[in-house]
Amino acid sequence: xxxxxxxxxxxxxxxxxxxxxxxxxxxxxxxxxxxxxxxxxxxxxxxxxxxxxxxxxxxxxxxxxxxxxxxxxxxxxxxxxxxxxxxxxxxxxxxxxxxxxxxxxxxxxxxxxxxxxxxxxxxxxxxxxxxxxxxxxxxxxxxxxxxxxxxxxxxxxxxxxxxxxxxxxxxxxxxxxxxxxxxxxxxxxxxxxxxxxxxxxxxxxxxxxxxxxxxxxxxxxxxxxxxxxxxxxxxxxxxxxxxxxxxxxxxxxxxxxxxxxxxxxxxxxxxxxxxxxxxxxxxxxxxxxxxxxxxxxxxxxxxxxxxxxxxxxxxxxxxxxxxxxxxxxxxxxxxxxxxxxxxxxxxxxxxxxxxxxxxxxxxxxxxxxxxxxxxxxxxxxxxxxxxxxxxxxxxxxxxxxxxxxxxxxxxxxxxxxxxxxxxxxxxxxxxxxxxxxxxxxxxxxxxxxxxxxxxxxxxxxxxxxxxxxxxxxxxxxxxxxxxxx
Amino acid sequence: xxxxxxxxxxxxxxxxxxxxxxxxxxxxxxxxxxxxxxxxxxxxxxxxxxxxxxxxxxxxxxxxxxxxxxxxxxxxxxxxxxxxxxxxxxxxxxxxxxxxxxxxxxxxxxxxxxxxxxxxxxxxxxxxxxxxxxxxxxxxxxxxxxxxxxxxxxxxxxxxxxxxxxxxxxxxxxxxxxxxxxxxxxxxxxxxxxxxxxxxxx
Numbered sequence: 149x150x151x152x153x154x155x156x157x158x159x160x161x162x163x164x165x166x167x168x169x170x171x172x173x174x175x176x177x178x179x180x181x182x183x184x185x186x187x188x189x190x191x192x193x194x195x196x197x198x199x200x201x202x203x204x205x206x207x208x209x210x211x212x213x214x215x216x217x218x219x220x221x222x223x224x225x226x227x228x229x230x231x232x233x234x235x236x237x238x239x240x241x242x243x244x245x246x247x248x249x250x251x252x253x254x255x256x257x258x259x260x261x262x263x264x265x266x267x268x269x270x271x272x273x274x275x276x277x278x279x280x281x282x283x284x285x286x287x288x289x290x291x292x293x294x295x296x297x298x299x300x301x302x303x304x305x306x307x308x309x310x311x312x313x314x315x316x317x318x319x320x321x322x323x324x325x326x327x328x329x330x331x332x333x334x335x336x337x338x339x340x341x342x343x344x345x346x347x348x349x350x351x352x353x354x355x356x357x358x359x360x361x362x363x364x365x366x367x368x369x370x371x372x373x374x375x376x377x378x379x380x381x382x383x384x385x386x387x388x389x390x391x392x393x394x395x396x397x398x399x400x401x402x403x404x405x406x407x408x409x410x411x412x413x414x415x416x417x418x419x420x421x422x423x424x425x426x427x428x429x430x431x432x433x434x435x436x437x438x439x440x441x442x443x444x445x446x447x448x449x450x451x452x453x454x455x456x457x458x459x460x461x462x463x464x465x466x467x468x469x470x471x472x473x474x475x476x477x478x479x480x481x482x483x484x485x486x487x488x489x490x491x492x493x494x495x496x497x498x499x500x501x502x503x504x505x506x507x508x509x510x511x512x513x514x515x516x517x518x519x520x521x522x523x524x525x526x527x528x529x530x531x532x533x534x535x536x537x538x539x540x541x542x543x544x545x546x547x548x549x550x551x552x553x554x555x556x557x558x559x560x561x562x563x564x565x566x567x568x569x570x571x572x573x574x575x576x577x578x579x580x581x582x583x584x585x586x587x588x589x590x591x592x593x594x595x596x597x598x599x600x601x602x603x604x605x606x607x608x609x610x611x612x613x614x615x616x617x618x619x620x621x622x623x624x625x626x627x628x629x630x631x632x633x
Numbered sequence: 634x635x636x637x638x639x640x641x642x643x644x645x646x647x648x649x650x651x652x653x654x655x656x657x658x659x660x661x662x663x664x665x666x667x668x669x670x671x672x673x674x675x676x677x678x679x680x681x682x683x684x685x686x687x688x689x690x691x692x693x694x695x696x697x698x699x700x701x702x703x704x705x706x707x708x709x710x711x712x713x714x715x716x717x718x719x720x721x722x723x724x725x726x727x728x729x730x731x732x733x734x735x736x737x738x739x740x741x742x743x744x745x746x747x748x749x750x751x752x753x754x755x756x757x758x759x760x761x762x763x764x765x766x767x768x769x770x771x772x773x774x775x776x777x778x779x780x781x782x783x784x785x786x787x788x789x790x791x792x793x794x795x796x797x798x799x800x801x802x803x804x805x806x807x808x809x810x811x812x813x814x815x816x817x818x819x820x821x822x823x824x825x826x827x828x829x830x831x832x833x834x835x
Contacts (some may be wrong), residue, residue: 219777260799285784296795
């Protein structure tokens with residue numbers, strides 16, 4: 149290796165420090181867990197939390213602006229940094245939520261935090277992917293860890309079912325994505341995003357490339373669970389252990405959305421006419437189906453699954469807008485959605501009776517008389533999920549709808565508004581059950597200190613976002629700008 | 634040139650013959666051995682094409698791992714392959730039909746093959762001149778794609794952890810071998826002298 153290569157290689161390693169630290173840290177903690185045994189899994193969990201926080205600090209401090217590494221296959225730009233921080237926040241939350249839950253369910257095993265950490269490594273790689281190969285490897289690392297996490301409660305039939313279902317359908321979607329990627333490579337001659345963009349700009353979109361784009365987008369739509377690729381979501385959300393579901397809804401969705409944004413506005417930017425129809429269809433179908441199918445649900449985790457489908461539909465409006473303000477809207481939406489969904493899952497975590505988790509909406513009845521604080525916090529989160537001003541959920545929708553209107557997509561904004569109103573029904577039903585129904589038996593205990601603090605933080609974010617929105621909006625704006633060089 | 638042509642026909646003839654024997658041999662162990670022969674000849678064809686890395690990988694991965702795995706499965710599992718193969722002949726017509734369809738599709742694809750005009754200029758890694766292809770692959774695998782290479786290792790690690798998480802059970806009451814305890818046993822712990830009276834059991 150010549151001196152020039154060496155310097156380049158050092159620069160490459162510098163750019164990927166967060167990933168390297170995360171990978172090495174995960175392996176070290178795995179070793180520690182193997183030697184110490186499950187008794188010390190709490191310590192491993194805290195070790196992983198510290199590791200993720202350290203990695204977040206590294207993400208913040210390494211590199212300025214846009215850095216291309218490893219021969220242009222790996223990209224670190226403000227967009228990647230923003231998305232990585234959001235994903236890391238989601239992972240830390242999944243880790244902290246698990247502490248009490250796994251103990252109560254007698255699932256305490258040190259592999260849980262290690263698998264969450266490794267899934268996070270896959271997500272960070274996806275976000276920084278600037279090449280189809282990197283995209284695929286990152287996606288598989290994330291997915292494989294998530295399949296295992298979904299069936300982590302292996303003695304529970306529903307959890308095993310969730311894992312198996314997720315695995316089979318995930319393998320199918322990976323296959324579609326891979327097939328699309330091979331077509332894209334075959335018709336453009338390169339796997340590099342910049343190279344693909346160059347080919348499309350120079351010679352348009354031949355039919356084969358078009359089919360490739362469709363398959364790649366279908367694979368990604370599966371990962372963000374957009375209708376019609378959503379079938380796995382309710383079953384997997386319902387069956388998985390609750391902290392894992394929160395991890396799916398928060399971190400995994402954000403990472404997949406970030407990857408979706410990168411692919412759509414990176415290599416396929418010049419093919420906007422082609423993907424616009426696909427994204428618009430996904431968006432409309434997700435919003436409507438997310439709102440309508442949730443109405444009949446009685447299980448709150450299934451309800452949250454449909455809610456997440458609907459929210460991904462709203463976020464996809466920002467894609468369809470195809471502008472910088474659209475991307476900014478999506479990023480803001482994702483952060484706000486993360487906060488709301490984390491808060492809601494913390495409330496679900498508290499629903500335990502007779503040593504078992506209960507998940508029916510009816511179990512919440514009369515919560516306002518049994519536990520007014522939680523009832524009010526959950527009500528705030530529900531109002532925010534509906535999008536009632538001045539709560540954060542309203543502003544998330546505001547920014548994507550605004551971007552759609554600026555791009556002249558009035559019909560999307562109108563459908564989004566209608567779907568929000570329909571969706572309001574089932575969120576309001578939860579509030580009605582909590583405040584106006586006869587009290588059910590009380591839950592056995594309130595949340596632990598860590599989870600209470602998390603719940604308070606997410607509610608505070610939802611309520612006070614309107615007071616100080618500038619930091620998030622500016623960060624999202626800078627991140628969105630870097631996608632449009 | 635002539636030598637290469639002779640070698641090509643030799644290897645391909647043996648390859649096709651071996652492949653036919655894989656499906657037609659009565660003894661499954663013979664089938665696997667013919668499969669290994671087929672792999673070796675395919676590897677030799679790769680060498681003739683100048684793709685020596687691919688040839689070596691074919692031998693290391695397919696002969697070294699996959700074929701040996703097959704052999705283990707064939708020898709350890711009690712599967713009556715002769716029974717399975719009895720009806721194989723009745724599938725020949727449909728097999729030929731599917732093969733014909735695939736061939737037709739391949740001809741169609743080959744006939745209408747076209748590459749996007751801009752594609753040739755942006756190939757990520759054109760083969761460099763004056764370097765063997767093993768070296769060229771090594772150069773990009775350990776520089777440009779080193780993080781993908783490492784991450785693929787992480788994927789395997791996750792697969793391993795996953796298999797353990799989902800299947801390993803520490804059951805109570807399982808008798809495990811403990812060499813120290815077995816060696817440390819004294820005569821007193823193991824043997825007892827009893828007097829047995831005539832006409833009575835213990």
